[in-house]
Every structure is written in C-alpha cells, then in structure tokens.
Amino acid sequence: MREETDLATPLRGPEHDNDPSETPGFVEAVVGAIDAGDVAALRAIVSDLHETDVARLLEALPAADRPQLIELLGSDFDFTALTELDETVRVQILEALSTQTVVDGMRDLDSDDAVYILEDLDDADKQEILSNLSIPERAALQRSLDYPEESAGRRMQTEFIALPPYWTVGQTLDYIGETEGLPETFFEVFVVDATYRLNGSVPLDRLLRTKRGTKLGDVVTPDRHVVNATDDQEDVARVFERYNLISAPVVDEAGRLVGVLTVDDIVDVIQEEAEEDLKALGGVAGDEELSDSFWYIARSRFSWLLLNLIAANIASFVIALFENELQRMVALAVLMPIVASQGGNAATQTMTVAVRALATRELRPSNARRVIARELLVGLFNGVVFAVIMAVVVFARFGVADLGFVIALAMVINLAAAALGGILIPLTLDRLKVDPAVASGPFVTTITDVVGFFAFLGIASLWF
C-alpha cells in the first residue's frame, strides 16, 4: 500500500509516471479489502490516487471485482476514472453496475465526460440513465449525444461562461468571484450577443490586465478558430495542433455558442489518430485494445490475413508460370524470395512516409510531384546499390556470373516498382477518399511480390 507521505511531497521526475498498480502487493491488497468489504481501507487507498491511476487499478483487478469496488466506494468513487478506461472494460463495468449507482456517478461529471461514458452504452441503458437525471442535466447531455459520433459536439464541454459585450471587466470579475456553480476550470470568458451568437473571447490573463471600466466588447477578440459542433474530431485535433490552441469555442449551425473544447480532450484524439495509422499499417484494427478478448482479436486480425493470403496466392501463381525454369535451375527458387522481400521492405518504407504525410496533410497536391520523383530516385539508387551487392553474393555462392546479373537487374526493377507503388497507391487511395493507412498495405505487397518474382524469373527464363 502507498505511504501517506506520497501526497505531501509533490511527485517529481520520471518516477511520477510509476503506476501504483505495478507496486508488488498493491492489487492483492485491494482485492483483499474488496473481499473483506473493508470500505474504510478502500476509501483510504483510492483517495490517494489520481483518476487515471484509479482506472489503471480497475484494469488490473479481476473483472468481477471492478464493479464491486465502485459499489463499495459509493459516492467516494469519482466516475471521471471511467473515462480513462479501455472501452471494453468500461462497458463491462457499466453493465454490471446498478442504474442508481451510474445515475449518481454521472451527476458529478463534466458534461463531456458524461457523454463519453454514455455514448458506448446501448440505447435502452442510455435512456434509462438519462430518464433518471434532472431535466436540465438530461437536456445538456442529450444535445451533445444528438451530434454525430466522433464530432466536436460529442467531445465539447457544455459548461462555460458567456457574457454580453456591454458588461464591464469589473462586472465580469465580480460575477466570477461571487457566482456559485461556474465551470470547475475555465481559461476565458466568451462574449455573445442576445441570441447567443459568438462575438469572441477574452482570456482570463487579459481580463486581469484590463481596466475595470472597460467594456468586454472593447477588449474581445474574435476567435480565429471556431469549431462547428458537427466537425469531425480529427479535423478539430489537426487545427488545435497546427495553431497551438489551448481551447476553442464550439458553435451550432446558426453560429450560437454551444460549448467549449479544451486541448486536454484533444490530446487524446491526436494520440488516437496517430495510433490508428500505426495500427492500420501493421494490419491491426484501429480500435484493438490490449484488454480485448481473444475472440474479438482473432476475428479482427483474420480479415487482414485473408487479404494477405490472397495476395500471396497471386504471387504464387506468378511463380507457377516459371515451373520449367525452376526445375532446370533450383538456384532460382533459392534466390527469388530475396528479390521479393527487398522490394516489400522498400515499398513499406515509402508507404509509411506517404501515409503519415497524408494524415498530417504535409503531402499535398503542390508537393506530390516532387515527393514522387524523389522516392523513385531513392528506389533506383538503393536498387542499384543492392543489385551490386547481390550480384557479388550470388557469384560467390553459385559461381555463375549470369545469375548475378539477372538478380541485379530484377532488384533494380523491383525497387523502382516498390518506390512507385509505395507512393502512388496511398496517393490514389487518398484521392478516392479511402483511408490509405488501412488499405495501402495489401496492394503494395502484392505489387512487390508479383513484380519481384516476375522480373527475376522472367529475366532468367529469357537469359538461360
């Protein structure tokens, strides 16, 4: 168990990244307390932890103990921790908890966290929870839930401070100082007209540096980056990242202020987006999580492997065209995978760069031609270098100079094809509005396998 002093001294250095659930005996102690129903001990343990660490603890517990811990803690359990869980674990817990516990827990949440938890539930559960909330609470959540999945409207916080332009800075400061029930944290006040249309915002630090008599309308600046509630969260993330935003107002179709997005919500989206590309390139579903079940993972990986099996069989049919040559010269069979493999890897390099540059919008129509030309040059250059190396290796191994020449020529051809395939396929898919991260791989591998085998065996059949 953690020492009491942990909280008194601020956590410093990379060691503050230590997860208490990794401390030997910690999880066992919690399980023991759950089994014994020792609420006081559990309360002491959890009150020390950040919500993220509570989430880690929940994930480390046996599945049956997770909802039990929450029920035992009652109002001492902060539902914010549920937003930090893997989706699989979150849904499992929510389905096991009593409706009353969920309703009570939702009440204390920021609207964005409440929506994040609600949106994974099926409609019946969602409605049951919503119907147990007060009308204003329900209306705010329902409005967010009405926006499309993965939209800014789903991620935004609906708590914010919006004031008319004729208020003075002094009035505003007094209002903030005296009003109960303001948002828990905020970085600016928004200025809106009588119909709630957004004029702009005033950051708190500017508010503090402005004379009390000044009207908000005279100190407000229009936000250059206003988010539409229907905007896709990935587009919003790119804007935050690109313009280094800390927060941005969210407006509806009529330009009325409906919420605010802060960068801490967006960091998760940025992270997810990069991770989805990485997984897609590795042939894994973007939403695969470490806590997913065996069945889910086996099924989701199957479809990618099936595509690859089809590609490999196409390559195999190409090889079969040259059965006579292979029979005559078994060295061809020994060497042909080298040509194909080198092409596959060169293509993967180019494809990785292209897919990422498309995702970050660094690869654009204006520079596409230059990048294609450069990749082709790199492919040809490395093709020639590896051609020379392999010609020497093959001559040393088989003592047949011709065979070295054939593999060299095939290597140059396949590395040039790899470069072109690696860049043109993602570019084409992107133009066809297909995610190049997900779909490029199988095409690219098929091309380099087919070209590799065909070039090597074909040249050999002409030569010998």
Place this chain on the structure above:
Amino acid sequence: MREETDLATPLRGPEHDNDPSETPGFVEAVVGAIDAGDVAALRAIVSDLHETDVARLLEALPAADRPQLIELLGSDFDFTALTELDETVRVQILEALSTQTVVDGMRDLDSDDAVYILEDLDDADKQEILSNLSIPERAALQRSLDYPEESAGRRMQTEFIALPPYWTVGQTLDYIGETEGLPETFFEVFVVDATYRLNGSVPLDRLLRTKRGTKLGDVVTPDRHVVNATDDQEDVARVFERYNLISAPVVDEAGRLVGVLTVDDIVDVIQEEAEEDLKALGGVAGDEELSDSFWYIARSRFSWLLLNLIAANIASFVIALFENELQRMVALAVLMPIVASQGGNAATQTMTVAVRALATRELRPSNARRVIARELLVGLFNGVVFAVIMAVVVFARFGVADLGFVIALAMVINLAAAALGGILIPLTLDRLKVDPAVASGPFVTTITDVVGFFAFLGIASLWF
C-alpha cells in the same frame, strides 16, 4: 491572394484547415512580390496569416526566396513561424539570414521558441547570436541550452509569475493588472519561498473566485506533477497526457522553480513520439522529413534495407538446404512463399500491438503473461483456419492431398512462431533497453521466414 474579408469573419469548419499556400496562384503572387521587392504587398499578405501558415508558405517557396522574404519583411516577420518549419528548412533559412536579422527576430520570441530555434544551429552561430543579446536575455537562453537535448529544460518557458505565500489575492490581482512585461499568456501564478523553492500554484480561475484578503499561501495547492528540468520530454509528455495537464511547473535539482511547460508545447512531443514509432515500424528513421534531400533519405533508408537483405539471405540459405526436394517437386517452390508471407504478416500484427503498448506503458510486467498467452492463442487459431483454407486450395490446384496436409501443418507452426516472436522480441528488447519500435522488425521477419521455409520444406522432405 486572400480576400480581406477572411479575417473579419472567424474561420469555421474543416475549411479553416485550408492552407492558403494551396490556393492556386498564392505562392506565385508571393514570389512575384519578392522579386519586385514589393514590401507593402508582402506585409499585407503575411499580416493576414497565422504563424503556422507563414511556415507553410516558407516551405512552399523556392529555397532562395525564403530568407529574402524574411529580410524584406524585417520587423514585420514573426520569428515564431520558424518554430513551425521542418528542421531542414529552418536551418537552411537561419544560415542564409544575416546575424543582425536573427538577433532582432529572437528578441521578440518566448524563451522556449528562441531555444527551439537556437538549438539546431552549430556552436559558432549559436554563440554569435547569444553574444548579441542583452545579458539577461542571454542568461535565460543559456540556462535552457545547458539542459540536455530533448529535456524538459529545453522545452520550458522561462517567463512565469512567481509570488511569495504571504501576498494576498488582492495584491496579486493588482500586481497582474498593473505590471508591464508579464508573460504574454499564463494560466496560473506560482507560489515560491524566499529561495524560489516551489510551494505550488494557483490557477487564474481560482484566484478570481477567492476573497481579495486571502493569502496565496492559504489558497495554493501543491502541484502533484512537478517536472524536473532534466526529465526527458517523452516522459513528460506521457505525464501530461495521462493526467490531462494543461501546464506544469519545472524545477531544478534543488526544487527551485525555473520554468513552466504548457500543453501546446507537449502536443508536438506526443505527436512526434507516436510518429517515431510509426516510422520505425515501417523501417524509416524517426527524424525523416518530407523536405529532406534525396541523399539524406537514400542513406538513412539504406541501413534498414541492408539488415533486411541479410535476413533474406539467411532465409535463402535455409531454402538451399532443401535443393533436392525443390528439384523433385517444384510445387514446393511455388507454395513456400505463401507460408513465409502469412507468418510475416501475422507477426507484424502482433509486433505492432506490442510495440505500441510498450510505448504507452499499457503492456506491463503485470499483464505481459496474459497478453503472450492471448497472442499465442490467436496465432494458433488463425493458423488452423488458414491451414484448412490452404489445404483445400492446394488440393484443388495440385490434386495432391499430402501436399495440402504439409502446407497446413507448416502454416500452423509458422503462425504460432509468428505470434511468439511478435510479442517476445519486443518485450525482450524493451527489457534490454533497446527501442522495440526500431529493432523488432528485422528479427521478427527473419524468424517467420526461417521458420516458414524450414517448417514447410522440412516437413515435405520427411513426408515425400
């Protein structure tokens, strides 16, 4: 050229992500104005643009025009734009600019941006610029530069507000309202003792909601996540992300406050970290940029391809062990790449998940055993499914039932080996403190190629 109205109406929707440099004729118009030395026109164009879009414009210009645009704009060019450039372009521009221009430009920068620009320069250039700054400016930058590369000390802003605990909230608010030269943006005031040791911080919104007579010492909360100036930026990024931080104080070895990190600096680090993993898995150097030269890229990709060539040659030697079998039965040569390729892809799936989960610390000693077991199960399951598919395909193609059985058995063996290699190699490398994203690929491919060829040809040699 952009219409004047663009600025008046806030930019809304995904279209605010549009890059003016992609507007047809825009770059040409800028080039024309540079050639004509039309400073007024350039000033009008650039004053409309966010610093990020100025950076995009610089990248879209011919290399020779880039420094010229900056020299022409003089004090109207905001050097912050340089921080948004690819490193290659930034260094090229800085080397072409006169020292005086760089010195003048640096003066207006936040300390973190100045350090970011300075750190890429060689020592002579760095010293020349530093020696032209005022002593306090120089001292602040030098202090940051003395911290290791990629440390929190390099990324932090050295401008912040630090006050003693006996100050009242009213005093603090008046101080902020009346003092010139405070940081441009800030979200909190820090509370320090007489030796500048950090007590904690008070966010602005809390300051505004506290009675003027209250002492800072009574309203301050200790920061739970204090960053050491020497901490690696990736560790810091993980903490920001994990605990949803907006900003965090940075302290030196003695616990004295030396700077502040805000999440907008950290977003770039998070992005870079995910991108480095993605590139490493694709066999590309983490720092490869779209604007890098042909030479740089050809060289940096070469080493990875060389490793792959060695792996492919090892696999080829395994094939050579079975020359007699291949000669006797050419179908083996036609089919063997299918077994190897299917193993390679299954291993890549597992490796991708493992590498990412290690990077985000989701894969930990406490759950490693469960994940290994699950991956092995998935490998065996998909192995059996694909074994059955291939047995049928091979029987249909070659009419030899035995051959179908041999490829089926080899498939199961290789997919199990792929699963184990895909998870155990990253785990082992991580334990040996080698970055699994960079180093796993070649090992994993070698294993699946060698096991695939050896299992298929070996079983065939025993059977037939």
